[in-house]
Amino acid sequence: MPKKVISGNYAAAYATKHARVEVVAAYPITPQTSIIEKIAEFIANGEVENLEYVPVESEHSAMAACIGASATGARTFTATSAQGLALMHEMLHWAAGARLPVVMVDVNRAMAPPWSVWDDQTDSLAQRDTGWLQFYAENNQEVYDGVLMAFKIGEHEKVNLPVMIIESAFILSHTYDVVDMLEQEEVDEFLPPRKPLYSLTDFDNPFSIGALGTPADYYEFRYKIAKAMEEAKKIIKEVGKEFGEKFGRDYSQMIELYKTDDADIVFMGMGSLMGTVKEAVDILRSEGYKVGAAKVRWFRPFPREELYELAKSVQGIAVLDRNFSFGQEGILFNEAKGILYNTDAKPIMKNYIVGLGGRDLTVNDVRKIANNMKKIIEKGELDKEIDWYHLKR
Amino acid sequence: MAESPFKADIEKVQKEYGEKMTPGAIVYIPGSSVVNKTGGWRVFMPKFDKDKCIRCFMCYTLCPEPAIYLDEESYPVFDYDYCKGCGICANECPTKAIEMVRETK
Numbered sequence: 294m295p296k297k298v299i300s301g302n303y304a305a306a307y308a309t310k311h312a313r314v315e316v317v318a319a320y321p322i323t324p325q326t327s328i329i330e331k332i333a334e335f336i337a338n339g340e341v342e343n344l345e346y347v348p349v350e351s352e353h354s355a356m357a358a359c360i361g362a363s364a365t366g367a368r369t370f371t372a373t374s375a376q377g378l379a380l381m382h383e384m385l386h387w388a389a390g391a392r393l394p395v396v397m398v399d400v401n402r403a404m405a406p407p408w409s410v411w412d413d414q415t416d417s418l419a420q421r422d423t424g425w426l427q428f429y430a431e432n433n434q435e436v437y438d439g440v441l442m443a444f445k446i447g448e449h450e451k452v453n454l455p456v457m458i459i460e461s462a463f464i465l466s467h468t469y470d471v472v473d474m475l476e477q478e479e480v481d482e483f484l485p486p487r488k489p490l491y492s493l494t495d496f497d498n499p500f501s502i503g504a505l506g507t508p509a510d511y512y513e514f515r516y517k518i519a520k521a522m523e524e525a526k527k528i529i530k531e532v533g534k535e536f537g538e539k540f541g542r543d544y545s546q547m548i549e550l551y552k553t554d555d556a557d558i559v560f561m562g563m564g565s566l567m568g569t570v571k572e573a574v575d576i577l578r579s580e581g582y583k584v585g586a587a588k589v590r591w592f593r594p595f596p597r598e599e600l601y602e603l604a605k606s607v608q609g610i611a612v613l614d615r616n617f618s619f620g621q622e623g624i625l626f627n628e629a630k631g632i633l634y635n636t637d638a639k640p641i642m643k644n645y646i647v648g649l650g651g652r653d654l655t656v657n658d659v660r661k662i663a664n665n666m667k668k669i670i671e672k673g674e675l676d677k678e679i680d681w682y683h684l685k686r
Numbered sequence: 687m688a689e690s691p692f693k694a695d696i697e698k699v700q701k702e703y704g705e706k707m708t709p710g711a712i713v714y715i716p717g718s719s720v721v722n723k724t725g726g727w728r729v730f731m732p733k734f735d736k737d738k739c740i741r742c743f744m745c746y747t748l749c750p751e752p753a754i755y756l757d758e759e760s761y762p763v764f765d766y767d768y769c770k771g772c773g774i775c776a777n778e779c780p781t782k783a784i785e786m787v788r789e790t791k
């Protein structure tokens with residue numbers, strides 16, 4: 294298989310090429326720009342056939358164009374970051390409601406003000422209720438694999454929902470790493486052409502989209518999406534398993550567990566920071582700590598059952614949130630705690646707010662968090678529930 | 687009253703479409719919104735006085751629904767299945783041949 298040393302953004306661009314994407318509509322924004330630049334380069338070099346690139350005047354228009362293109366049955370892709378994603382917000386609901394499997398890469402970037410171009414998950418998590426599936430990549434390889442799987446999962450006849458693949462600003466988007474890419478024939482076999490639910494080019498069977506849903510019907514349409522999301526969990530595991538069997542990288546777990554079997558304390562989080570955490574787990578284990586890591590790959594649909602199984606077996610979960618919901622707490626913490634409330638799994642859970650706006654989380658930080666968790670577990674009570682860990686005092 | 691020109695459409699939609707809900711709220715039968723009888727929204731209904739009517743077609747032209755058809759003699763006919771009671775026809779009628787009255791039943 295062709296290995297290349299490329300950035301996370303190039304990994305995303307190559308994945309769209311190998312997925313034979315037919316329409317791309319996008320508006321440039323740092324740090325997403327080099328994804329769509331690379332795609333434009335593919336077109337300029339004649340490396341891709343049958344790819345329509347639609348330059349637009351805003352992200353709202355980009356998503357609107359993607360929705361139109363996807364409604365014709367085309368395999369459709371876009372990418373954005375932060376303020377651009379926020380501008381798309383209305384249209385995100387549209388893509389999901391119309392059941393169009395658009396795939397988007399969101400390069401996690403902190404929301405302004407103050408202006409920042411660095412890593413922070415609040416932009417994508419603020420879109421959690423739009424009906425998009427969300428996958429958080431840990432490294433460039435997962436960006437590439439994630440985009441390929443996103444098309445297969447989103448386009449599945451039981452799903453038909455849009456999928457967001459999320460990577461960290463700069464830490465992945467602009468950092469070069471080895472990515473093991475697939476041969477075109479392998480991708481073609483894994484990802485056949487899309488079979489759309491409906492197509493605007495089906496002139497023999499005309500139809501309308503964007504219909505009115507009165508109080509008598511709207512409720513059922515929402516239920517259909519809820520059911521498809523639930524169904525998506527099964528499809529994610531199936532596709533993740535198939536990917537592993539075919540290409541050696543298994544994605545059948547929606548929460549990747551790292552050395553959690555005999556762990557007392559588990560660090561839970563999403564995205565690139567989990568790479569550091571896994572490294573820290575290895576070092577801490579060599580120092581005698583019984584720690585493990587749980588990387589939440591899929592935030593939507595949320596793997597409730599997998600979280601429950603993990604929570605049953607550990608004493609404490611330190612949830613590392615590179616995001617914050619003002620007036621509440623870290624978003625992953627909020628969700629995980631809520632899911633466990635009606636179960637018999639009651640580990641001690643503490644929320645560490647880390648890395649906002651690209652601040653580094655180091656191995657030493659993870660050690661400090663482990664020490665803090667150890668103390669809490671020994672005492673049997675929390676010192677505080679939400680810890681603004683890096684705060685300059 | 688003249689029969690609704692939508693009658694055949696309504697029957698077709700009800701037969702082929704029924705209560706079926708498509709993912710994405712896709713509507714496969716053109717004109718199927720006729721099954722949604724908006725007359726139920728009405729509070730005031732237009733009452734027509736044929737003697738005052740000069741057949742100017744203002745009401746027919748301006749009814750937004752449209753819920754006004756013309757009979758063989760080109761007099762307006764009101765389709766109360768779809769008339770929402772907006773009152774535009776009564777407001778625009780130059781001879782006050784249409785009066786909005788509160789529906790009692």
Ligand code: SF4
Nearest residue numbers: 749769770772773775
């Ligand atoms: S009241 Fe409004 S909807 Fe009804 S016939 Fe007159 S113009 Fe049409």
Ligand code: SF4
Nearest residue numbers: 739740742743745779
């Ligand atoms: S607007 Fe009045 S006068 Fe003109 S056609 Fe209608 S009812 Fe008759």
